[in-house]
Amino acid sequence: xxxxxxxxxxxxxxxxxxxxxxxxxxxxxxxxxxxxxxxxxxxxxxxxxxxxxxxxxxxxxxxxxxxxxxxxxxxxxxxxxxxxxxxxxxxxxxxxxxxxxxxxxxxxxxxxxxxxxxxxxxxxxxxxxxxxxxxxxxxxxxxxxxxxxxxxxxxxxxxxxxxxxxxxxxxxxxxxxxxxxxxxxxxxxxxxxxxxxxxxxxxxxxxxxxxxxxxxxxxxxxxxxxxxxxxxxxxxxxxxxxxxxxxxxxxxxxxxxxxxxxxxxxxxxxxxxxxxxxxxxxxxxxxxxxxxxxxxxxxxxxxxxxxxxxxxxxxxxxxxxxxxxxxxxxxxxxxxxxxxxxxxxxxxxxxxxxxxxxxxxxxxxxxxxxxxxxxxxxxxxxxxxxxxxxxxxxxxxxxxxxxxxxxxxxxxxxxxxxxxxxxxxxxxxxxxxxxxxxxxxxxxxxxxxxxxxxxxxxxxxxxxxxxxxxxxxxxxxxxxxxxxxxxxxxxxxxxxxxxxxxxxxxxxxxxxxxxxxxxxxxxxxxxxxxxxxxxxxxxxxxxxxxxxxxxxxxxxxxxxxxxxxxxxxxx
Amino acid sequence: xxxxxxxxxxxxxxxxxxxxxxxxxxxxxxxxxxxxxxxxxxxxxxxxxxxxxxxxxxxxxxxxxxxxxxxxxxxxx
Numbered sequence: 001x002x003x004x005x006x007x008x009x010x011x012x013x014x015x016x017x018x019x020x021x022x023x024x025x026x027x028x029x030x031x032x033x034x035x036x037x038x039x040x041x042x043x044x045x046x047x048x049x050x051x052x053x054x055x056x057x058x059x060x061x062x063x064x065x066x067x068x069x070x071x072x073x074x075x076x077x078x079x080x081x082x083x084x085x086x087x088x089x090x091x092x093x094x095x096x097x098x099x100x101x102x103x104x105x106x107x108x109x110x111x112x113x114x115x116x117x118x119x120x121x122x123x124x125x126x127x128x129x130x131x132x133x134x135x136x137x138x139x140x141x142x143x144x145x146x147x148x149x150x151x152x153x154x155x156x157x158x159x160x161x162x163x164x165x166x167x168x169x170x171x172x173x174x175x176x177x178x179x180x181x182x183x184x185x186x187x188x189x190x191x192x193x194x195x196x197x198x199x200x201x202x203x204x205x206x207x208x209x210x211x212x213x214x215x216x217x218x219x220x221x222x223x224x225x226x227x228x229x230x231x232x233x234x235x236x237x238x239x240x241x242x243x244x245x246x247x248x249x250x251x252x253x254x255x256x257x258x259x260x261x262x263x264x265x266x267x268x269x270x271x272x273x274x275x276x277x278x279x280x281x282x283x284x285x286x287x288x289x290x291x292x293x294x295x296x297x298x299x300x301x302x303x304x305x306x307x308x309x310x311x312x313x314x315x316x317x318x319x320x321x322x323x324x325x326x327x328x329x330x331x332x333x334x335x336x337x338x339x340x341x342x343x344x345x346x347x348x349x350x351x352x353x354x355x356x357x358x359x360x361x362x363x364x365x366x367x368x369x370x371x372x373x374x375x376x377x378x379x380x381x382x383x384x385x386x387x388x389x390x391x392x393x394x395x396x397x398x399x400x401x402x403x404x405x406x407x408x409x410x411x412x413x414x415x416x417x418x419x420x421x422x423x424x425x426x427x428x429x430x431x432x433x434x435x436x437x438x439x440x441x442x443x444x445x446x447x448x449x450x451x452x453x454x455x456x457x458x459x460x461x462x463x464x465x466x467x468x469x470x471x472x473x474x475x476x477x478x479x480x481x482x483x484x485x486x487x488x489x490x491x492x493x494x495x496x497x498x499x500x501x502x503x504x505x506x507x508x509x510x511x512x513x514x515x516x517x518x519x520x521x522x523x524x525x526x527x528x529x530x531x532x533x534x535x536x537x538x539x540x541x542x543x544x545x546x547x548x549x550x551x552x553x554x555x556x557x558x559x560x561x562x563x564x565x566x567x568x569x570x571x
Numbered sequence: 572x573x574x575x576x577x578x579x580x581x582x583x584x585x586x587x588x589x590x591x592x593x594x595x596x597x598x599x600x601x602x603x604x605x606x607x608x609x610x611x612x613x614x615x616x617x618x619x620x621x622x623x624x625x626x627x628x629x630x631x632x633x634x635x636x637x638x639x640x641x642x643x644x645x646x647x648x
Contacts, residue, residue: 002620003613003616003617003620004582004585004617004620004621007585007586007613007617008585011585011588030609032609032612032613033613033616036613192628193612193628196612196628196629197608197609197612197628199612203616203620
């Protein structure tokens with residue numbers, strides 16, 4: 001992106017009534033084009049917001065951090081002169097032995113000051129730190145090819161600082177490897193601009209940093225599931241022709257790309273990604289292959305197996321139904337362009353990826369693409385139990401609450417309501433920003449907005465967890481709003497699709513009425529393309545027009561389902 | 572208006588959104604209130620991108636007007 005394009009994007013007007021998104025861009029240099037690029041990337045990532053981008057004072061990164069508003073998203077762009085001016089190009093205070101001896105101690109003190117400041121910001125907002133991307137200026141006494149002691153000491157201090165910072169909840173470190181991959185080190189520093197204006201970056205480098213900052217502060221929603229082909233994708237060979245023992249994924253038979261792919265899928269499954277398979281094959285042969293002990297992806301990590309001779313798009317349809325997710329949350333991998341095209345034609349929103357059978361380098365690109373599509377800031381307990389709970393869901397009758405009442409009574413379900421407001425718990429916000437079907441209005445929140453809500457004394461928030469004799473579902477719902485005069489106005493209510501058909505939504509309403517002694521609920525309901533399940537539930541109690549939807553307590557009591565579960569409440 | 576002047580006008584209206592295409596040819600640092608040192612650098616960067624030329628950052632006075640920049644482009648492009 002050129003500076004001109006970035007200006008054009010940054011200058012776009014926000015939609016009418018757009019919510020303001022406060023963002024701090026803090027560095028010790030003149031932000032110049034970096035500010036423009038960050039604003040442009042923010043506009044592209046969160047186009048429904050009015051971006052309020054604040055910057056700090058020149059030459060005072062630590063002070064800027066100490067003065068910053070802790071309620072906003074904060075990008076910290078660290079460069080060596082912020083730690084000691086002698087490490088930059090605009091200072092002429094000496095590069096000799098005395099400086100080399102002093103600098104590490106001075107840098108250590110500034111690191112401590114910065115760590116204290118970002119700790120304060122990360123306690124209430126989300127902070128992204130970009131480690132130094134430019135080299136230190138001080139030449140030292142060695143030839144360029146030999147590392148000198150002072151640089152090694154600075155690198156060690158930086159690594160220690162980043163490790164400590166990364167352990168803070170709400171703080172994320174921008175990957176230097178990602179910056180290196182997209183911005184050649186020799187083409188980063190603009191000495192002419194640095195000396196003239198105090199802005200040290202070439203435009204292309206500023207663009208790379210800005211893109212990384214926005215990716216880390218506002219990560220795109222990760223995909224939820226991956227459907228893989230088997231023959232010449234999960235393994236090399238056509239298993240129906242050569243048999244389970246002859247398909248391969250090893251170095252000796254030049255099939256190692258399949259081993260890399262298998263272990264990548266196994267890792268994704270560990271991190272909560274749903275992995276299913278769609279293969280034109282004989283199911284018995286496939287099952288036999290999955291019994292091989294050297295397969296790096298276990299059968300229990302794959303659900304469901306759609307193995308038959310029907311079109312792949314039919315398999316995909318059945319898997320989408322089993323997982324209860326939308327096509328735009330799905331990735332499909334196959335070695336056949338024809339199969340990919342057939343699935344893509346029926347589901348344009350699915351990300352279809354070709355497995356690179358004849359391209360050794362291609363497997364690295366594929367794995368990098370999967371990391372981009374499925375990566376997320378943290379792995380939660382709910383991620384680990386997602387697949388098993390979906391298998392269990394297949395056993396629950398998909399019927400009305402009354403129709404599966406017997407099943408639910410025997411399920412020994414326990415619902416736990418938690419009114420605590422823990423800003424370090426990432427699960428409620430994940431639910432709010434991932435859930436589509438049981439979602440009151442489709443409204444998404446940034447981390448800063450969520451944390452501000454948790455600190456608002458007028459707001460209430462309930463997280464809902466569920467377990468039964470089939471296992472735990474973890475935290476599966478969030479309700480949030482305000483209460484005044486025995487009337488609750490709810491503007492956030494989401495529930496995971498894994499929790500459908502269990503009457504948890506009925507329990508939730510009953511709990512809210514009782515806990516807060518309400519006479520009426522006002523729901524900031526907005527119809528969306530996907531929140532049909534929520535609409536159907538609300539229509540049990542009240543018409544959806546006019547809005548906002550209101551449910552008097554009597555209307556709830558008269559129409560609520562029989563409530564089958566035990567309820568506990570955390571203090 | 573020449574093609575070069577039209578492209579320069581586009582650069583001006585991008586960097587100074589308050590400026591209309593008609594006003595751009597008479598713009599200079601004194602008459603455009605938003606024209607500070609940072610906008611000046613941004614303008615020269617955008618002009619440099621548009622004409623694929625590295626604009627000088629030192630002789631600010633010569634390039635502190637539409638005409639000054641157009642003259643520079645006429646001599647160096």
